[in-house]
Amino acid sequence: MATTLFDIAAERLGESSAMDRLAARGTLRLALKQAGLDANNLTILQLRAVFERLMPRELEARGVTNPTASCKVAMDAIESAARETGWEASSSPDEIFKRLGGN
C-alpha cells in the first residue's frame, strides 16, 4: 500500500511506463538523486520538475516508448492520487533555511 509520495509516484510511473515495480522505484530513485532530492521528503512541485526535465531521458534510456507522454500521464496520476490521499508536504530543510534567513 502506497504511503509516501515516493510510493505513489513510483506506482504511477510503473503503470504509465509498463515497468515492473522494482524498475520503476529504481528509475525514480536515480532521477531523484540526480536532482538532489530526498525520496522521504518530496513535494509535488519537485516531482513535477523531475518528471518534466529528467525522467523522459531516464525512460528513453530504458527503452520506454514515448517517454514524454508516459511522464505526463504519470504526473497527472500522481497529483490526482496525492489529492485523494490528502498527502501533505513536510517541512524540508530548504524551506526551513529560507525562513531562518527571513526570505
Add this chain to the structure above:
Amino acid sequence: MEEYAFLPPIIASAFYLVASVRLFRLYRRTSERPELLLSVTFAFAGVYYFAYNASSLFGLDPWSLRTEWMLEWVYISSVFPYMIFIRTVFRPDGAWAGALVAICSAFLLVSTGMGTIEGEIVYSLENTWFLVQWVGYTAPCVWMCWEATLARLGAQKRARLGLAQPIVVNRYLLLMLFAAFQVLACVSDLSLAHDMTSTRTISMISNGLLGGTEIASVVVLWLAFFPPPFYANWIERRAATIPTAVGG
C-alpha cells in the same frame, strides 16, 4: 593583546543574543520548532560568552568556582537544542541521529556532573572529564558541518532545476563554514588544555585561534541570518551569470 582576549567572545555574545531574539520573534509568527531550537541555542551561548567574560570586561575579580560551574551548565545547555535542531532539520526519521543525540547528551551530562561533584575545573589533557565533555560538544559541530555540506551538494543540484533558491544554497555554505569554525574553536580548547597542562599559561596561539574563530563564526552567521541586500543581490546575480557557481 592578551588583555583584550575577552573582546571577540563579548562581540560574539552580543550577536548571539540579537540573533536569538530575532529567531524567537520568527518562532512567535510560525510556531515551528527549528527557529525555537536555534533561538534557545543562541540565547544560552550568548549568556555564557557574556557572563564568562564579564569579569574581564568590567575589571571584576575572577568568578568563584561555583559561578564557573554554573556557567559550564549554561554552556552545555546550549548544545542540547543545537543537536535537536540538527536532528529535526536534517534527520527527522534517522534512528542513528537520535542515538547520536543521546550519546552526546550523556557525555555532556556525565562529564559536567562529575566535574561539578569533584568541584574543580581542570582544563587539562590529563583530565578524563574534560576530554569526555570535549567530545560531547565537538561531535555536534562536526555533525552539523557534515549535514550542511551534504545539504549544500543536494541544493546545488535542485537549484539547477529551479527547485532551490541560490540564497538558500548559499545559506547551507555559510552554515557549513559556521560549523567548521566551531570545530576549530573546539580544537583551540584542546590547545588551551595543552597550554594549561604544560606551561599553566594560555599561549597567543590558543587565544588567537579562539578569538579568530568566534569572529569568523559571527560574520558567517550575520550573512546567513541577516543577509544585507548587497550580499543577497550578489548571490542571485552570480547564480544567474555562472550557473555552476550557484550559492557561492
